[in-house]
Amino acid sequence: MKLQGQVAIVTGAGSGFGEGIATLFSEVGASVVVADIRSECAERVAARIRSSGGKATVSVTDVTKNDEVAAMVKLAVDTYGRLDIVVNNAGTTHKSQPMLDVDEATFDLVYAVNVKSLYLSAKNVVPLFKAQGGGVMINIASTAGVRPRPGLTWYNGSKGAAILLTKSMAVELAAFKIRVCAVNPVMGETGLIADFLPGGQDTPEARAKVISGIPLGRLSRPLDVAKAVAFLASDEADFITGVCLEVDGGRCI
Ligand SMILES: NC(=O)c1ccc[n+]([C@@H]2O[C@H](COP(=O)([O-])OP(=O)(O)OC[C@H]3O[C@@H](n4cnc5c(N)ncnc54)[C@H](O)[C@@H]3O)[C@@H](O)[C@H]2O)c1
Incomplete structure (x- = not known):
């Protein structure tokens, strides 16, 4: 399997894309730390993974708090012996x-949540990856950081930062066999969709307007994002770093 024997942390794994990533990671052989600020959501996802025969541990973590991020990384290592x-x-x-x-x-x-979290993640993860001789970091950015549209200006900027930080970390950390990539999803059917849609409301008209700008004719789904992340995290992508991969049905063309 693609991630057999690997140990992964997925933040925001209590719903949406993160839930999809944690679930697929488990299906392809990884042990997963299901991290989320909402404990009940993380518990639900981890319980489902375990009931399907996978390995999952919950970390109730606010990714904006350094001590909580440090505890999340420690939990991964204490539970599974390493972090990949x-x-x-x-x-x-x-x-x-x-x-x-x-x-x-x-x-x-x-x-x-969108930018400082990457700094705190790097501060706590990179020393461990260096000591282990390598590792992979995947950041979930957005098409918003590539092709910004009105209404989401400050969010767009945060995802632009995530994309640039991905490339910058990739080039600085390559010497340590640490790969850093990003995935840029187009708007997806997750907990955030109402906030993203024009007018800030989830209506059929608002969805149709967005879908009309996506050549493949639908919104993204958690499994679309999870498949891209699993590829980039796997050894199949071991010569790929600094790539920020659109998963967007052609939106950014
Ligand atoms: N849904 C979209 O249209 C879309 C498109 C492009 C990128 N994204 C990005 O995808 C990622 C996942 O979002 P989603 O769409 O699945 O939304 P979601 O709301 O379903 O999931 C986000 C998860 O992050 C958790 N979270 C929020 N703040 C946190 C914090 N401080 N610490 C730890 N966990 C926290 C939430 O509890 C939630 O479970 C986000 O980075 C988002 O910006 C979403």
């Missing part, structure tokens, strides 16, 4: 709205 893959997936957004209507507290939260 970290998927920085936890994310948040402001509602789709005119840029000047987003208040300062919301801006700070978006950048803490």
Whole structure:
């Protein structure tokens, strides 16, 4: 199997894309730390993985808090003996709205969850990867960071930062056999969809408007994202680093 014997942390794994990534990772052989700020969601996902015969441990983690990220990494190593893959997936957004209507507290939260989390993840994971002789980090960015559209300006900027940080970390960490890649999903059917849609509401009309800009004619799904992440995290991609892969049905063409 693609990730047989590998140990992975997936943040924001209690729902949406993260749940899809954790589930597929387990199906292809990885032991998974299911990390989320919402304990009940993480418990549900981990219980489902275990009931299917997989290995999963819950870490209740706020990715914006250094001590909690450190505890998450320690839990992975204490439980499974090593750490091979970290998927920085936890994310948040402001509602789709005119840029000047987003208040300062919301801006700070978006950048803490979407950008500072990458710094804290690197601070806690990279020393371990260096000591182990390598590892893989996959960041879930977005087409929003490649082809920004009105209404999500500050979110778009946070994902642009995630893309640039992915490339910058990739080039700095390559000497240590640490690969860093990103996946850029187009809008997907997850807990965040209502905030992303034009007008900030999940209506058939709003979905149709977005879908009309996606050549393959549908929104993304957790399994679409999970398959791309599993490939990039696997040895099949062992000469690939710094790649930020659109999973977008052609949206960014
Ligand atoms: N849904 C989309 O349209 C879309 C498109 C492109 C990229 N993304 C990105 O995909 C990632 C996953 O989002 P999703 O769409 O699956 O949404 P989601 O809301 O279903 O999942 C996000 C998860 O992150 C968790 N989370 C939020 N803040 C956290 C924190 N501080 N610490 C730990 N966990 C936290 C939430 O509890 C939730 O379980 C995000 O980075 C998002 O920006 C989403």
